[in-house]
Amino acid sequence: MENCYCKSGKPFKNCCEPFLNKTAFPETPEQLMRSRYSAYVLHDADYLVATTHISEQKYYSKAEILKWSKSNTWLRLEVIEAHENIVEFKAYYLDEKQQDQVHHEKSTFKQKDKVWYYLDGQFFG
Numbered sequence: 059m060e061n062c063y064c065k066s067g068k069p070f071k072n073c074c075e076p077f078l079n080k081t082a083f084p085e086t087p088e089q090l091m092r093s094r095y096s097a098y099v100l101h102d103a104d105y106l107v108a109t110t111h112i113s114e115q116k117y118y119s120k121a122e123i124l125k126w127s128k129s130n131t132w133l134r135l136e137v138i139e140a141h142e143n144i145v146e147f148k149a150y151y152l153d154e155k156q157q158d159q160v161h162h163e164k165s166t167f168k169q170k171d172k173v174w175y176y177l178d179g180q181f182f183g
């Protein structure tokens with residue numbers, strides 16, 4: 059594959075695939091964020107739950123994640139800003155009615171035992 063699902067410009071195998079395969083851990087919150095976007099594209103709800111911080115996992119249902127990931131057509135990801143434990147991004151997708159939508163979020167990530175996890179996000183209308 060020429061370009062990873064997260065549109066980093068790198069091949070999938072050199073970008074998000076090792077994280078989704080659990081053969082490597084993302085070294086930065088941006089890498090984790092990108093791999094989570096790719097997980098939405100691939101409907102990998104297990105990965106999305108596993109990379110959510112343990113303190114927040116109770117708020118997420120695997121079935122809901124799967125439904126959300128499958129009901130939309132994921133078009134592309136745009137990382138606006140990434141620094142320290144914060145990543146601001148826009149995910150462009152078509153909803154069930156084939157309408158253009160943008161999910162704009164500023165995500166916070168947290169490390170546990172040197173592994174990065176998604177903590178929570180601030181959403182913009």
Ligand SMILES: [Zn+2]
Pocket residue numbers: 062063064065066070073074075092093096
């Ligand atoms: Zn990627």
